Each structure stands twice: as C-alpha cells, then as structure tokens.
Amino acid sequence: MADLYQIQDLRLSLADMTAKPLLGAAPKIEILKGLSFTIPKGSAVGIVGGSGSGKSTLGRALVRLLEPSGGTIRFDGADITHLSDAALRPLRRRFQMIFQDPMSSLNPRHRVGTIIAEPLRLHGFTDIPTRVTRALDQVGLPQAFAMRFPHELSGGQRQRVGIARAIALEPDFILADEIVSGLDVSSQAQVLNLLERLVRDLGLTLAFISHDLSVIRRLCQQTIVLHQGRIVENRPTPDLFADPLADYTQELLSAIPLPDPAQPWG
Amino acid sequence: MSALVIRDLSVRLKKGPPLLRRVPLDLAAGEVRGLVGESGAGKSMIGKAVLGILPPSVEITGGEILLEGTDLLRLPPKERRRRIGATCALIPQDPLTALNPSHRIGPQITDRLVDILGWTRPAADARARELLAEVQIADPDRVLRSYPHELSGGMRQRILIASAFAAEPRLIVADEPTTALDVTVQKQILRLIAGMQARHGTAILFVTHDLGVVSKVCQRLSVLYSGMVVEDSTVADFFAAPRHPYSAALLAATPKYTDPAAGLNPVPDAVIDAVRAEVAAFDRGAPHG
Ligand SMILES: Nc1ncnc2c1ncn2[C@@H]1O[C@H](COP(=O)(O)OP(=O)(O)OP(=O)(O)O)[C@@H](O)[C@H]1O
Ligand SMILES: Nc1ncnc2c1ncn2[C@@H]1O[C@H](COP(=O)(O)OP(=O)(O)OP(=O)(O)O)[C@@H](O)[C@H]1O
Ligand SMILES: [Mg+2]
Ligand SMILES: [Mg+2]
Numbered sequence: 001m002a003d004l005y006q007i008q009d010l011r012l013s014l015a016d017m018t019a020k021p022l023l024g025a026a027p028k029i030e031i032l033k034g035l036s037f038t039i040p041k042g043s044a045v046g047i048v049g050g051s052g053s054g055k056s057t058l059g060r061a062l063v064r065l066l067e068p069s070g071g072t073i074r075f076d077g078a079d080i081t082h083l084s085d086a087a088l089r090p091l092r093r094r095f096q097m098i099f100q101d102p103m104s105s106l107n108p109r110h111r112v113g114t115i116i117a118e119p120l121r122l123h124g125f126t127d128i129p130t131r132v133t134r135a136l137d138q139v140g141l142p143q144a145f146a147m148r149f150p151h152e153l154s155g156g157q158r159q160r161v162g163i164a165r166a167i168a169l170e171p172d173f174i175l176a177d178e179i180v181s182g183l184d185v186s187s188q189a190q191v192l193n194l195l196e197r198l199v200r201d202l203g204l205t206l207a208f209i210s211h212d213l214s215v216i217r218r219l220c221q222q223t224i225v226l227h228q229g230r231i232v233e234n235r236p237t238p239d240l241f242a243d244p245l246a247d248y249t250q251e252l253l254s255a256i257p258l259p260d261p262a263q264p265w266g
Numbered sequence: 267m268s269a270l271v272i273r274d275l276s277v278r279l280k281k282g283p284p285l286l287r288r289v290p291l292d293l294a295a296g297e298v299r300g301l302v303g304e305s306g307a308g309k310s311m312i313g314k315a316v317l318g319i320l321p322p323s324v325e326i327t328g329g330e331i332l333l334e335g336t337d338l339l340r341l342p343p344k345e346r347r348r349r350i351g352a353t354c355a356l357i358p359q360d361p362l363t364a365l366n367p368s369h370r371i372g373p374q375i376t377d378r379l380v381d382i383l384g385w386t387r388p389a390a391d392a393r394a395r396e397l398l399a400e401v402q403i404a405d406p407d408r409v410l411r412s413y414p415h416e417l418s419g420g421m422r423q424r425i426l427i428a429s430a431f432a433a434e435p436r437l438i439v440a441d442e443p444t445t446a447l448d449v450t451v452q453k454q455i456l457r458l459i460a461g462m463q464a465r466h467g468t469a470i471l472f473v474t475h476d477l478g479v480v481s482k483v484c485q486r487l488s489v490l491y492s493g494m495v496v497e498d499s500t501v502a503d504f505f506a507a508p509r510h511p512y513s514a515a516l517l518a519a520t521p522k523y524t525d526p527a528a529g530l531n532p533v534p535d536a537v538i539d540a541v542r543a544e545v546a547a548f549d550r551g552a553p554h555g
Binding site: 261 | 302303304305306307310321323359360363408411412413416418419420421424442445446447448449450451452453456475476477478479480481482501502505515516517519520521522523524526530531532533
C-alpha cells in the first residue's frame with residue numbers, strides 16, 4: 001500500500017514566551033525531537049502519549065498549521081514541509097483536523113448549518129445544502145440542529161458538529177485530536193463506527209490522537225506512542241497490546257481504570 | 267448534614283421542552299457522587315443549576331436546591347451568589363474557554379482568593395504554586411507566567427482542578443474533570459482529588475461518562491437519561507447488577523482494553539425506545555408549564 005504521509009526526522013521548536021528577555025528573541029523549546037514514521041493510505045493510525053508529550057503539536061504539523069523547524073513531511077508524494085500558505089491552500093481541503101476543544105473551534109455567532117457550510121463555500125463547492133444535510137445525518141444529529149448555535153448544544157453534540165464539518169469536505173486525511181474523550185460511551189461507539197466506516201468505504205486515512213488505549217485498540221491498525229517529544233514505540237496495534245515494549249506503554253496500560261470496583265488500581 | 271439535597275428539580279428551555287425532569291439527588295458531606303448519562307442528558311445543566319449559572323435561555327420551573335440546608339432558590343439573588351461563592355467551586359467541562367485567553371494563569375488562580383476571600387497577594391501566590399505542584403505540574407513558575415494557549419489541553423485542565431481547590435470549598439461540581447488527561451495523569455489526579463476530598467471533607471458531584479472512573483472514585487452514582495434520573499445506586503450495587511436496562515446497556519457499552527471484543531457498542535435501539543417511552547409517560551403524568 002502506498003503511503004499518504006512520509007515523515008522523516010521531524011523537528012519542531014516553539015518560542016518560549018515565558019522566558020523571553022525584555023529585549024531580544026525568546027528562547028526556543030524543542031517540542032518534537034526527530035520523529036520518523038509513515039501513514040499508509042486508507043489506514044487508521046493511533047497516536048497516544050502523556051499530556052504535553054507533543055501529540056497535538058505533531059497533529060498541527062501534519063496538517064501544516066505549524067511549520068517544522070527540521071526534517072521533512074511528504075503528503076501524497078509532495079514535500080509540504082515549508083510550503084507557503086498560498087501553496088498550501090489547494091491542499092487544505094484534503095487534510096482536515098478535528099479539534100480537542102470543540103467550543104473554541106466553532107464560531108459562537110454562527111448556526112450549526114452555517115458552520116458546516118462555511119468551509120464548503122470557501123473551497124468552491126456548489127451542492128452545499130445537500131452536503132450539510134448528509135454530514136448531519138452521518139454524524140447522527142437531527143436536521144433541526146442546523147438552526148442551533150454552538151452554545152445550545154451539549155459537549156458531545158458540539159463534537160459531532162466538528163466531525164460533520166470535516167467530513168462534508170470529503171478529505172483524504174482526517175486528524176482527530178481527542179475527539180471522543182468528551183463523549184458518553186454510546187456516542188463514542190457511534191462516532192468510532194462512523195470513522196471506521198469512512199475509512200473503509202471512502203478510503204479515508206485517519207490519524208487518531210487519544211489517550212484512551214481501549215479506543216485505539218478498537219480503531220487503529222498501527223499505534224505510535226509518544227513520550228516527551230519522541231517516539232518510544234510504533235507497531236501494529238495487536239502486537240503493542242500483546243507485548244508492550246516500552247516502560248511508558250506498560251505504565252499507560254496499567255493506569256486504565258476498568259469499570260470494576262474490584263480491580264486493584266493502586 | 268447533607269452537603270447538597272436536590273428535590274424535584276425541573277428545568278426547561280423557555281417556552282420549550284423540559285431539560286430536567288423532577289431530578290432528585292443528594293450528596294452527603296465528604297461524599298463523591300457520580301453523575302453519568304449520554305451526551306445531552308442534562309448532567310452539566312444540574313451542575314449549572316446548583317451553581318446558579320444556568321444560561322438565560324432556560325428556566326427553573328420547580329423544585330428545591332438545598333445547599334447545607336438552605337434552599338438556594340428562595341434566597342435573594344445577591345445572597346445566593348455570595349453563599350455559592352463562599353461554599354462551592356466548579357471544575358468546568360471546557361478547559362480552554364474556561365480560562366481567559368488574554369490573562370496569564372497566575373492571576374486567574376489567585377484573584378478570587380485576594381478579591382473575594384481577602385487573602386494577601388503573597389499568600390495567594392504561594393498557595394497557587396503549591397497547588398500546581400500538587401497537580402503534578404513540573405515547572406509551576408513558568409506555568410503561572412504563561413497564557414492559556416501556551417499550555418497543552420491536559421495542563422489547562424490541571425490548572426482548573428488546582429484552582430477549584432484553592433479556596434477549600436465544601437462542594438465541588440467536577441464536570442468531566444479528567445477527559446483531557448492521559449490515563450497516567452488521570453490516575454494521579456483522581457488520587458489527588460480523592461486525597462484532597464478526604465482531607466477537607468469536600469463533597470463532589472462528579473460528572474463523567476467513564477464508568478471506569480466512577481468505579482474508582484465514587485461512592486454512589488446517578489444515571490440520567492433525557493433529564494430524568496433512571497437509577498440511583500451505590501457503586502458496589504451498580505457494578506454488581508445495574509437496576510435499569512438503560513444503565514445496564516451503558517455498562518455493556520464501556521470499552522475494556524483487556525477484552526477488545528467487548529464494549530464500544532451503541533446502546534441498542536430497543537433499550538432506547540423503552541427508556542424514551544418512560545420519559546414520555548413521565549411527561550404525560552407530570553405536565554410542565
Ligand atoms: N504556543 C506554544 N508556546 C510554547 N509552548 C507550547 C505552545 N504550544 C504547546 N507548547 C508546549 O508544547 C508541549 C506539547 O504540547 P501539546 O499540546 O502538543 O501536548 P499534547 O501531547 O497534545 O498534550 P495533551 O494530551 O495535554 O493535549 C507542552 O509542554 C506545551 O506546554
Ligand atoms: N444554552 C442553551 N440553550 C438551549 N439549550 C441548551 C443550552 N445548553 C444546553 N442545552 C441543551 O440542554 C440539554 C442538556 O445539556 P447539557 O449540557 O446539560 O448536557 P450534558 O449531559 O452535560 O452533555 P455532555 O456529556 O455532552 O456534556 C442538551 O440537549 C443541550 O442541547
Ligand atoms: Mg493535545
Ligand atoms: Mg456536559
């Protein structure tokens with residue numbers, strides 16, 4: 001299978017504004033410290049790791065909301081590491097990001113229908129109402145929700161609006177950053193089934209950032225474990241669960257609270 | 267005395283459908299009660315009603331909210347706000363929008379201590395550093411000087427947890443306080459919440475969708491469906507045998523990494539139809555308005 005993404009020695013530094021001297025530039029802190037991996041077309045890869053390990057930063061680099069400070073990112077064969085905003089514009093439809101924090105990514109003054117339609121308009125689609133209707137359907141929201149504002153939705157409903165907005169564009173790649181951690185288990189199952197179906201039927205490629213290993217185990221063929229800006233494990237998911245190699249992976253597994261008061265849990 | 271007793275609390279969208287249906291809920295001092303149920307069931311709405319921060323588009327149509335014995339709904343607004351401010355704290359659901367993006371973290375934790383509770387500035391600063399260390403933030407001094415966007419989602423959530431405990435409240439509404447945390451930090455934080463809660467005798471209304479978490483930190487739990495409490499059980503009883511078919515289905519939907527074939531199935535349609543019928547029967551029996 002061809003690779004949709006090829007990542008070689010990816011590095012990313014950000015300015016540490018908290019340590020900025022009065023005059024002169026802020027010192028840089030390196031968040032991603034040389035990551036190499038590939039994402040095959042039509043697969044779902046899980047990205048797990050501790051809080052602050054760099055998962056969201058990696059995600060933002062993949063869809064080029066951030067520019068790497070070293071290494072290369074190839075998307076469908078093309079080097080996009082340092083492309084300008086103008087050069088990226090035609091690619092933007094093809095990779096979509098769904099965010100961790102639904103409220104802050106939805107315009108509070110727009111109704112749900114407009115929120116989903118806006119990127120479609122930007123990318124020059126003509127059959128916008130049909131696509132909005134279909135997207136709401138696919139994420140299991142009633143059509144009447146098109147008229148609601150984000151603050152009139154529960155957290156989980158907002159999350160589904162974010163997913164609807166992304167899939168309406170029929171992208172090649174979706175980066176999902178902690179998108180089910182705020183959902184109840186039944187809605188989680190619905191969203192995961194939906195993503196599974198999109199991967200299978202539309203040939204979508206998915207990178208799924210999560211700290212929930214149960215969810216990763218269900219959805220992803222391959223799992224990357226990040227720790228302090230480095231990859232500590234990158235293997236087929238069943239192998240990783242059968243025999244976690246890195247100490248950190250073992251620690252992640254043993255900290256999962258099972259729904260059972262009798263489970264010893266420290 | 268009970269920290270919180272809610273009786274028959276009904277809330278609806280103004281001139282619209284009910285959102286909470288005669289909700290009963292009680293919380294002993296020092297108790298942790300889980301509140302679970304599907305997205306949109308009204309879990310956050312219960313917390314907001316207690317804290318007096320319901321959105322203007324909804325109204326309370328009946329019931330009582332007794333905070334340490336006093337019915338909040340009968341107090342004049344100013345007295346109610348004062349009492350809630352002095353007794354309760356919220357760990358909000360949305361860690362980014364809850365922090366003011368244009369202010370550094372430090373004052374966001376300490377201003378309340380200084381302005382409302384009359385602490386001195388140095389005492390408040392010292393308390394903030396101590397709390398950030400308690401929630402496992404490695405470099406509290408950098409974080410206190412940071413703006414929210416410079417921190418990861420998990421760090422922001424830990425800051426909100428620290429700031430909820432800052433003034434030693436007697437009741438905390440924790441609205442999905444660990445959803446943005448990885449499991450190792452979640453475990454530390456849950457232990458920390460349990461520890462602080464035990465030391466200070468804080469009662470916690472713990473909103474979550476994670477029954478794994480409920481089984482570790484709560485003594486009792488309520489299951490909510492469409493604004494109606496369908497089950498109120500001790501944790502031991504619930505995990506031994508949930509009483510309501512809807513709660514049994516929720517438990518069956520909970521994933522277990524030890525058993526990849528189990529869990530992560532949506533609640534079956536038949537179960538949803540049955541519980542919807544219960545809600546409809548309730549609405550016919552107890553019309554709102
Ligand atoms: N704009 C920024 N300026 C400075 N530091 C930043 C900035 N954004 C992120 N960081 C730092 O980069 C590190 C990685 O952050 P990132 O958001 O990628 O973590 P994460 O793995 O997604 O964590 P979480 O699970 O908590 O969301 C953190 O230490 C964070 O403080
Ligand atoms: N400001 C508002 N105006 C109108 N309706 C609202 C408002 N806020 C929430 N709602 C509706 O009230 C119901 C209950 O919402 P609430 O936020 O309490 O759900 P929840 O149980 O906390 O869900 P989640 O797990 O997704 O956070 C939902 O159907 C939601 O759409
Ligand atoms: Mg993140
Ligand atoms: Mg909520």
